[in-house]
Amino acid sequence: MISLIFLLFMAFIWLVPLLYTFLTTFKNESDIQSNPFTILPINWVIGNYQDVLFENTSAPVAKWFMNSLIISVSQTVLVLVIVSFAGYGYSRMKFKGRDAIFIFLMATMMFPAVVNLIPLYKIIDTLGWVNSYFAAIVPGAAGVFNIFLVRQFMQGIPKDFDESARVDGASEFQIFTKLILPLIRPVLTVVALFTFTGSWNDFLWPSIVFNDIEKMPITPGLQLLQGMYALDIAHALTGALIAIVPTFILYLFTQKYFMESLSLSSGVKG
Amino acid sequence: MKKKAVLMFTILFVFAMALSGCNSSSSSSGSSKNEILFWNPFTGPDGENMKQIVDEYNKTNPEFKVKNLSIAEGDMYTKIPTVVNSGKGIPDLTIVHAERIKQFVDNDMLTPYDDLLADYPEIKAENYVPAGWNIGDIDGSRYSVPLDVHSFVMYYNKELLEKYAPNALDDNVITFDEIREAGERSKKDGITGFGLTWTRPIFLSIYNQLGGDITSDGETPTLNTPEAKEALELIKGLVDDKIANKDGEDPGQLFQSGKAIFYPEGIWMQNGLNEAKNLNWGLTNFPQISPDNIVNWTSSHQFVMFKDENRSEEKTKGMMDFLDYVRQHSLPWAKAGQNPAALETLEDSEYKEMPQSFLVEDPELQKSLKIFDYKYNGFVVEEIDKLVGDAAFGKLDIDEGLEKAQKAIEDKIATNKK
Amino acid sequence: MMINTGENKEVNMSSVMVGKSNKKRLNLSPYLYIGPHLILFAVFFLFPTLYGVYISFTNWDLIGDPEFVGLANYTEILLNQDSTFYEQLRIGLGNTFKFVIFTVPFCIIVPLFLAAGLNTKPKGMKFFQALFYMPSLFSVSAVMIIFAMLFSVSFGPINHYLNVDTNWLSTQPYAWVTLVIVTVWWTIGANMIIYQAALNGISKDLYEAASIDGANNVQKFFKITLPSIRAQILYTVVITTIAQFNVYGQPLMLTKGGPTSSTTVLLMYIQENAFGSGISIAGIGAAMAVILGICIMVVSAIQFFFLRQRD
Numbered sequence: 001m002i003s004l005i006f007l008l009f010m011a012f013i014w015l016v017p018l019l020y021t022f023l024t025t026f027k028n029e030s031d032i033q034s035n036p037f038t039i040l041p042i043n044w045v046i047g048n049y050q051d052v053l054f055e056n057t058s059a060p061v062a063k064w065f066m067n068s069l070i071i072s073v074s075q076t077v078l079v080l081v082i083v084s085f086a087g088y089g090y091s092r093m094k095f096k097g098r099d100a101i102f103i104f105l106m107a108t109m110m111f112p113a114v115v116n117l118i119p120l121y122k123i124i125d126t127l128g129w130v131n132s133y134f135a136a137i138v139p140g141a142a143g144v145f146n147i148f149l150v151r152q153f154m155q156g157i158p159k160d161f162d163e164s165a166r167v168d169g170a171s172e173f174q175i176f177t178k179l180i181l182p183l184i185r186p187v188l189t190v191v192a193l194f195t196f197t198g199s200w201n202d203f204l205w206p207s208i209v210f211n212d213i214e215k216m217p218i219t220p221g222l223q224l225l226q227g228m229y230a231l232d233i234a235h236a237l238t239g240a241l242i243a244i245v246p247t248f249i250l251y252l253f254t255q256k257y258f259m260e261s262l263s264l265s266s267g268v269k270g
Numbered sequence: 271m272k273k274k275a276v277l278m279f280t281i282l283f284v285f286a287m288a289l290s291g292c293n294s295s296s297s298s299s300g301s302s303k304n305e306i307l308f309w310n311p312f313t314g315p316d317g318e319n320m321k322q323i324v325d326e327y328n329k330t331n332p333e334f335k336v337k338n339l340s341i342a343e344g345d346m347y348t349k350i351p352t353v354v355n356s357g358k359g360i361p362d363l364t365i366v367h368a369e370r371i372k373q374f375v376d377n378d379m380l381t382p383y384d385d386l387l388a389d390y391p392e393i394k395a396e397n398y399v400p401a402g403w404n405i406g407d408i409d410g411s412r413y414s415v416p417l418d419v420h421s422f423v424m425y426y427n428k429e430l431l432e433k434y435a436p437n438a439l440d441d442n443v444i445t446f447d448e449i450r451e452a453g454e455r456s457k458k459d460g461i462t463g464f465g466l467t468w469t470r471p472i473f474l475s476i477y478n479q480l481g482g483d484i485t486s487d488g489e490t491p492t493l494n495t496p497e498a499k500e501a502l503e504l505i506k507g508l509v510d511d512k513i514a515n516k517d518g519e520d521p522g523q524l525f526q527s528g529k530a531i532f533y534p535e536g537i538w539m540q541n542g543l544n545e546a547k548n549l550n551w552g553l554t555n556f557p558q559i560s561p562d563n564i565v566n567w568t569s570s571h572q573f574v575m576f577k578d579e580n581r582s583e584e585k586t587k588g589m590m591d592f593l594d595y596v597r598q599h600s601l602p603w604a605k606a607g608q609n610p611a612a613l614e615t616l617e618d619s620e621y622k623e624m625p626q627s628f629l630v631e632d633p634e635l636q637k638s639l640k641i642f643d644y645k646y647n648g649f650v651v652e653e654i655d656k657l658v659g660d661a662a663f664g665k666l667d668i669d670e671g672l673e674k675a676q677k678a679i680e681d682k683i684a685t686n687k688k
Numbered sequence: 689m690m691i692n693t694g695e696n697k698e699v700n701m702s703s704v705m706v707g708k709s710n711k712k713r714l715n716l717s718p719y720l721y722i723g724p725h726l727i728l729f730a731v732f733f734l735f736p737t738l739y740g741v742y743i744s745f746t747n748w749d750l751i752g753d754p755e756f757v758g759l760a761n762y763t764e765i766l767l768n769q770d771s772t773f774y775e776q777l778r779i780g781l782g783n784t785f786k787f788v789i790f791t792v793p794f795c796i797i798v799p800l801f802l803a804a805g806l807n808t809k810p811k812g813m814k815f816f817q818a819l820f821y822m823p824s825l826f827s828v829s830a831v832m833i834i835f836a837m838l839f840s841v842s843f844g845p846i847n848h849y850l851n852v853d854t855n856w857l858s859t860q861p862y863a864w865v866t867l868v869i870v871t872v873w874w875t876i877g878a879n880m881i882i883y884q885a886a887l888n889g890i891s892k893d894l895y896e897a898a899s900i901d902g903a904n905n906v907q908k909f910f911k912i913t914l915p916s917i918r919a920q921i922l923y924t925v926v927i928t929t930i931a932q933f934n935v936y937g938q939p940l941m942l943t944k945g946g947p948t949s950s951t952t953v954l955l956m957y958i959q960e961n962a963f964g965s966g967i968s969i970a971g972i973g974a975a976m977a978v979i980l981g982i983c984i985m986v987v988s989a990i991q992f993f994f995l996r997q998r999d
Contacts, residue, residue: 003805010802011816017823018822020837024837037844037845037848086726093717108734111980115740115973116739117736118750119740123736142732143733145927155919186885186888190881190882190885197825201825223829240833243827244826251821255817
């Protein structure tokens with residue numbers, strides 16, 4: 001089949017850098033310097049992993065890991081709650097200025113977040129959140145793009161469903177929780193996955209907000225680590241590979257949920 | 271029900287966060303009463319060495335212990351203005367690069383050391399490398415105390431030097447002519463003569479060797495000059511004649527795999543080079559046009575005190591105590607590959623054996639350490655970083671490039687002054 | 689829907705009655721739904737953005753107090769042809785637009801085809817899926833290290849095994865080619881997942897009906913598949929465009945904005961002005977950011993107009 005050939009071809013292209021990364025983490029640094037072309041390691045070493053994982057004084061990788069876990073999970077939960085409510089509000093509920101407000105939100109998000117950093121830092125400072133988890137968790141939930149995504153998916157659910165439920169006497173809240181939420185489970189899974197991954201990989205904001213090395217999440221922490229191994233590629237890539245493990249595991253878990261079909265068209269009966 | 275579970279989960283988490291958040295924020299961002307909050311940008315391997323010095327100091331049980339906080343350089347300089355303006359959590363002692371100090375003084379952000387030096391007579395000019403000490407002297411007051419002077423010099427492969435330029439080091443200075451000769455011989459064997467590494471200090475050193483400087487009077491920038499053109503042409507010449515590496519090649523890799531003779535880099539890189547197997551390297555001055563006028567580009571880490579009205583006199587005395595301790599115990603810093611500014615370190619034989627100490631040992635060489643502390647240094651180096659690489663590899667016209675760079679610097683200064 | 693008119697009339701009545709008595713309640717509850725987000729948005733996004741816009745009307749070095757200068761920054765970067773900052777805006781915005789035009793089509797088409805391919809549920813589907821998604825989990829600096837090595841002139845496996853000497857990173861047009869390849873490799877995972885979820889929701893009945901009518905695969909794709917996932921395509925096009933307008937890490941770390949500023953994007957100049965090594969020129973940086981924001985808004989508005997759900 002054409003699609004299989006196509007997929008295999010693309011897979012090969014995608015695989016090359018990944019394989020290269022994976023194999024390099026097992027190479028000796030000096031081997032890389034002297035034989036940079038070789039794909040397979042000349043001497044397989046696990047020293048890189050040992051160094052990165054257990055070198056704990058100035059690079060407490062385990063602590064960073066926990067920090068990231070707490071921050072990313074919290075943010076994901078927060079975002080899921082806020083986004084479902086807001087998405088429902090902008091797609092299903094009628095109120096004055098609904099679309100205008102939504103457009104305004106989207107428009108504001110289009111400004112590059114560069115110069116916002118200073119006032120945002122000042123706000124965090126005023127709230128007393130510098131160096132605390134709150135600073136890393138809460139501002140991230142202010143985003144609009146997830147609401148946009150959820151809204152788009154909700155648009156795909158026929159409004160008739162709501163109507164028939166209303167006829168049955170359901171309140172807005174019940175329609176929301178019992179009817180719509182289960183139907184958008186796939187997209188909520190996607191939102192959870194993206195939020196978790198985005199939070200996990202964010203390094204600019206956390207490195208500004210956290211002063212203490214101990215409190216940093218893992219991605220900016222690994223940035224520092226890279227600074228420590230100035231000329232060192234094997235260690236840097238080892239750190240990078242370790243960092244993606246949790247987000248990858250999350251992906252594997254969520255895979256089946258967003259593959260579920262939105263059983264809309266098949267369920268439309270009186 | 272799923273929603274209820276999610277809601278409960280959130281509430282629980284928020285509580286957990288509130289608890290942990292409260293605990294942690296109180297203990298770290300601000301300085302507690304008898305702790306000296308010390309900010310520095312040492313997030314690389316040298317961070318360990320500074321930590322060692324701080325720990326050793328704290329072990330002497332001083333009245334005020336030092337709390338060491340290493341922040342990534344870019345982030346640190348971004349945070350400083352915000353923190354100083356907010357009045358909360360201002361670091362007591364901070365390490366900044368020498369080139370930034372004039373800016374801070376102009377904006378009235380630093381507390382001078384003048385009154386405090388009386389109690390610490392050993393913190394004086396005679397005990398420090400002049401290039402480092404002079405930085406802190408601005409408008410007649412002392413605003414900083416030096417930690418180190420770190421220079422951009424040149425590493426060489428001992429075997430390759432023996433083979434291609436056996437007598438170059440006889441006078442302890444390698445000239446560009448000697449590099450050219452060696453490169454001509456070595457390129458037949460596929461060995462690169464000269465690695466074109468960090469173009470900024472390479473250019474600045476050559477520029478200064480030719481008599482140029484980035485400012486004429488401390489206010490006006492001077493980049494578009496005949497000396498600058500000559501410097502750029504020298505570098506381009508090395509590339510064109512295939513003495514230097516090709517565009518895109520990594521000089522670090524070349525040197526570490528034994529395929530390059532000369533490798534200009536900072537003294538702080540030496541520990542990284544030790545990772546390379548089979549590399550027998552030596553350290554010497556940055557290459558010179560003539561052995562009579564030696565210039566080694568240097569920068570310096572300096573201790574400054576940002577203004578904080580809540581800082582007590584006792585604590586400030588404690589900080590001076592720490593500075594005096596550092597003056598006498600800078601050896602761990604030398605082990606990071608640095609040159610401590612405190613001359614007392616020279617009394618340690620272990621330090622004298624380190625390759626970089628030659629720059630500080632010889633009072634004549636001390637004069638070769640040139641720190642470019644022009645107050646608009648930042649704008650100048652931003653342009654240099656973009657210009658030199660492109661010029662060296664023939665991607666732009668040198669005259670045009672210098673003109674544009676000069677204009678860019680002037681425009682930036684003008685806008686800032688408005 | 690099988691409702692007979694009799695029922696319909698009843699429904700209408702009751703909803704009207706319900707509407708009347710619950711009028712006050714109905715007014716409040718939407719705000720409870722969108723409220724929490726709006727509060728967070730106002731505090732953590734709207735206010736800082738407005739402040740950022742305010743900065744663009746000032747002269748500020750981040751240290752002292754901002755000094756109001758009206759439209760001076762804007763006239764400088766938009767009208768003063770002599771000024772370095774005008775140059776920066778021209779070059780930076782030009783390169784940013786180029787980047788968007790080069791990458792967005794690939795970032796939509798490639799994942800769409802991949803998702804379509806995966807939708808045929810071939811053998812090893814899960815493996816393919818994970819493979820295409822995995823790069824998006826890496827941080828930007830990790831990706832840059834990997835590709836700097838791969839594309840290295842003398843030490844990279846690519847040049848070595850293809851037996852060429854190309855300088856991928858510091859000559860054109862290879863610098864752009866490299867940036868596009870890296871960006872696509874790195875970012876399409878997210879769009880692919882969205883398309884997969886969307887494609888999964890299209891009813892098989894539609895395809896069967898079309899087969900019966902004699903449609904071939906290509907026709908099915910354009911007449912059934914694409915229209916059915918129009919909402920998601922709109923989303924991905926808008927979001928991807930916004931994301932690529934904000935490109936910063938790839939040209940900074942991979943091609944270092946070269947050669948001769950040909951890959952220096954506007955965000956790099958903004959950063960240089962606001963957070964550079966020298967004294968901060970935050971006002972100009974902010975003004976450039978506002979201009980960039982306006983460009984993004986205009987482009988997005990055009991996309992919305994052409995792709996919107998016509999219901």
